[in-house]
Amino acid sequence: MRKTDFEFLIELLHQNAGWSFSEREYFAIDKKISNFIREKNYPSVEDLIADLKSGHKALVSQVIETLAFSDTRFFRDYAVFEQFENYVLPLVKEANRSQKKLRILSLGCSTGQEVYSIAICVSRLIGLSDWQVNIIGTDLSSTAIARAQRGYYDQFEIQTGLNAGTMVENFTLDGDSWRVNDEIKKMVEFRRYNLLDDLTFNEKFDIIFCRNVLRFFMPDIQYKLSEKIHDMQIPGGILYLGKGENIKGMNDFYGAISGVSCAYQSKLMKEAAVRLMPDEALIIPGDAASESGKDDDMPRFIRPASLTPKRPLISEVLRK
Amino acid sequence: MATCLIADDSKIIRMVLSKIMGNLGFETIEAEDGEEVIKQWKTGNLDLIIMDWRLQMMDGIDVLYMIRSNTKLKQPKIIFCSSLIDKAKIKEALQGGADDYIMKPFDEDIIESKITILGLL
Numbered sequence: 321m322r323k324t325d326f327e328f329l330i331e332l333l334h335q336n337a338g339w340s341f342s343e344r345e346y347f348a349i350d351k352k353i354s355n356f357i358r359e360k361n362y363p364s365v366e367d368l369i370a371d372l373k374s375g376h377k378a379l380v381s382q383v384i385e386t387l388a389f390s391d392t393r394f395f396r397d398y399a400v401f402e403q404f405e406n407y408v409l410p411l412v413k414e415a416n417r418s419q420k421k422l423r424i425l426s427l428g429c430s431t432g433q434e435v436y437s438i439a440i441c442v443s444r445l446i447g448l449s450d451w452q453v454n455i456i457g458t459d460l461s462s463t464a465i466a467r468a469q470r471g472y473y474d475q476f477e478i479q480t481g482l483n484a485g486t487m488v489e490n491f492t493l494d495g496d497s498w499r500v501n502d503e504i505k506k507m508v509e510f511r512r513y514n515l516l517d518d519l520t521f522n523e524k525f526d527i528i529f530c531r532n533v534l535r536f537f538m539p540d541i542q543y544k545l546s547e548k549i550h551d552m553q554i555p556g557g558i559l560y561l562g563k564g565e566n567i568k569g570m571n572d573f574y575g576a577i578s579g580v581s582c583a584y585q586s587k588l589m590k591e592a593a594v595r596l597m598p599d600e601a602l603i604i605p606g607d608a609a610s611e612s613g614k615d616d617d618m619p620r621f622i623r624p625a626s627l628t629p630k631r632p633l634i635s636e637v638l639r640k
Numbered sequence: 641m642a643t644c645l646i647a648d649d650s651k652i653i654r655m656v657l658s659k660i661m662g663n664l665g666f667e668t669i670e671a672e673d674g675e676e677v678i679k680q681w682k683t684g685n686l687d688l689i690i691m692d693w694r695l696q697m698m699d700g701i702d703v704l705y706m707i708r709s710n711t712k713l714k715q716p717k718i719i720f721c722s723s724l725i726d727k728a729k730i731k732e733a734l735q736g737g738a739d740d741y742i743m744k745p746f747d748e749d750i751i752e753s754k755i756t757i758l759g760l761l
Contacts, residue, residue, distance in 0.1 A: 393753065398757055475743055475745070476747060476749075479753075481753045481757075483754065484730050484734060484738075484740050484741035484742075487730075
């Protein structure tokens, strides 16, 4: 691909999706565009660029979807999922035990592997049979969302990140592919969603996964999206970012959770404090009891960090 | 450096797996049949065995049962790597004490993710 064509595509992504790619992504973009022109029978990249320049809106959308399509796998960053399943999920479950609801959002979920990994972790959590569990996956690409909704994975996809035990428990061989079992599938839903769009969800989320998504946006957009994602969460909710992601604005809305990889806890903003009801506060069992010396496993309402400087973090609870 | 025994009657499969495991930092040993696997296991030097279900002299599943029934000797992690793609076979291997099961064909990403899940990387 010529430098001018690459620069045109970078600008196209910036104008239409708010993304900021650098020359480091040249080879990844070149590979995706090469596949795209082969699939669409374009004679060359130059011909594709010429069509894009002529203002072909549907084509622009297709190219953006193609470039948005990210690599994914089951239980990506396995250690992160281990902590999520063994420590974070049980704590959030304890916090929500009065309302018996668990709401999880996965932004940029691609072809669904992350969402199904989350659902598998939730399904292994004991005692959720009478709970309302909603796991929603969103992605910019309608092609990826359609694949996620189908829930079929080929032999390479199913084996990357999944051990055989988890695979046979949650998937069924159907022809040459593995189909996700109904009990997992019924926990999840998928929607096409551009993070830049004004879309609201009916409820706020306890946990949001937004891994390896925000880093592609310009810093000023990252800040707006950090605020937007924060607005989607309950006070004290958990946000997962990708490994090493450094997002502008994150410190204003979230605090890192020491000892828990890639997880951040949403801060309570002052205006939200006025309307905070006890049910909305994060509950960490045993904390107040341990300070007072009482042997009491009743949950305590813990006020979020911005109001209570001594509020324990999940990591502190884990150390006890 | 952890030691991995690769057992398969196909020389090409042994060669490919040896290269992948070598890249992941393992010392590799190869075996062509089940009896050789048992012989190598008895040295007590193996951390991981990747073996086919169908092996000459002694099937992989019988090798598995023999290793898991003798707890006095070092118990390496065991992964099956087989073209038998069948839930019943996979469950049989796991219930017999296998740690994981790789369906052929495979690639480097699959091997790396399986080894990571086992905590060997």
